[in-house]
Amino acid sequence: MGQKTTRPLSPHLQVYRWSPQMAISIFHRATGFVLATAGMLTLLWWLSAIGGGAESYAVFQKYVVGAGEGATSVELGINWFFRLLALAVIFSFFQHLFSGLRHLVLDMGAGYELKTNRTWAIAAFGASIFATALVALVVASRVIGV
Amino acid sequence: MGSGTNIGKVRGLGSAKHGGTHWINQRTTAVGNLLLTTWLVASLLLLPNFDQATLALWLAKPLVAVPMILMLVSIFWHVRLGLQVLIEDYVHDDALKFGAMTLLNFYVVGGAVFGIFTVAKLAFTGAPA
Numbered sequence: 001m002g003q004k005t006t007r008p009l010s011p012h013l014q015v016y017r018w019s020p021q022m023a024i025s026i027f028h029r030a031t032g033f034v035l036a037t038a039g040m041l042t043l044l045w046w047l048s049a050i051g052g053g054a055e056s057y058a059v060f061q062k063y064v065v066g067a068g069e070g071a072t073s074v075e076l077g078i079n080w081f082f083r084l085l086a087l088a089v090i091f092s093f094f095q096h097l098f099s100g101l102r103h104l105v106l107d108m109g110a111g112y113e114l115k116t117n118r119t120w121a122i123a124a125f126g127a128s129i130f131a132t133a134l135v136a137l138v139v140a141s142r143v144i145g146v
Numbered sequence: 147m148g149s150g151t152n153i154g155k156v157r158g159l160g161s162a163k164h165g166g167t168h169w170i171n172q173r174t175t176a177v178g179n180l181l182l183t184t185w186l187v188a189s190l191l192l193l194p195n196f197d198q199a200t201l202a203l204w205l206a207k208p209l210v211a212v213p214m215i216l217m218l219v220s221i222f223w224h225v226r227l228g229l230q231v232l233i234e235d236y237v238h239d240d241a242l243k244f245g246a247m248t249l250l251n252f253y254v255v256g257g258a259v260f261g262i263f264t265v266a267k268l269a270f271t272g273a274p275a
Contacts, residue, residue, distance in 0.1 A: 033232065036225040044261050047214075050201045051264045053273075057198035093183075100176055107173060 020121035027125075028099045031092035039089045066144055083144075090135050094128035172227045178220035185213050202273035211269040215262050222258040226250065 016022070042064070049060035062068070064086065067079040102124050105111050111120055189210065193200055204210055229250050237243045 029232065032228050036229055040221065040225065040257055044257060044264075047205070047261055047264045050198060050205055051268045053202075054198045057201070097180070097183075100180070104173065104176065 019118065020125065021117055024099050024102070024121040024124055027095055028103070031096040031099075034088055034092040035096055038085055039092065042086070042089060087132070087136060091128060091132040094131040095124070098124040098127045168227060168230075172224065175220045175224035175227065178216070179224055182213055182217035182220055186217060189213075199273065202268060205265060206268045206273060208269065211265050214265050218258050218261040218265075222254045222261075225257075226254040 045060060045064075049057045062071075062075065063078050064082045067075045071079070099121075102111070102120050105120075111117055189204075190196075193204060205214065230247065233243060233246045233250065237246050
């Protein structure tokens with residue numbers, strides 16, 4: 001991009017109406033970024049907390065799972081920050097998983113017909129929202145005890 | 147090969163000859179991630195509880211430590227390939243792009259080695275008291 005071009009450029013995002021196919025493409029990227037950063041750092045923290053012993057794991061549990069009785073407001077704040085982050089990571093996991101599966105099918109040359117393509121884009125969104133809600137409900141009732 | 151416009155400079159040179167490898171590795175690691183994260187979720191759900199002692203004994207088993215290490219390699223490799231595309235698409239300044247790619251390489255190698263070492267230490271020396 002060294003030199004300035006004065007030639008006309010093709011129209012970009014701003015002139016198109018949003019469609020599920022466009023949304024799933026950018027969501028694949030965004031969720032991939034969330035998983036690559038927040039997701040992997042949390043996984044590494046979890047692994048090192050297991051390896052670090054009971055006290056080390058208690059710190060991970062306090063902040064990520066639940067601060068418990070007698071927690072200060074700062075601890076509760078950090079706890080809720082990580083809970084929301086965990087929700088974002090879980091949604092990203094399922095979204096990236098389902099749209100990734102869609103990509104593997106597209107890579108084989110299938111699913112490019114307009115209606116089929118649109119249907120599977122919507123289905124991938126639906127599946128990831130459903131799976132995230134399911135996990136959130138189970139975690140909220142069994143682990144956190146809300 | 148001309149010396150004028152950007153397109154003129156590269157016209158006739160063909161591809162960089164590395165795109166195919168990147169593409170196929172991204173898919174291979176995607177399938178690896180699919181299999182190994184499915185294993186992780188299934189294996190975790192089979193545990194009686196998620197106490198540190200239970201998790202440490204679980205993680206130290208060869209048939210848990212090995213797929214965990216494979217998962218770390220597969221995911222961090224996938225992260226390297228995926229974020230590379232993000233950087234190439236959005237960072238246009240040569241110096242910034244070089245810096246971002248360097249940081250990415252440090253992140254994925256550092257993260258993978260940290261994770262693998264943690265699992266290996268637990269598997270080889272046992273859970274700490």
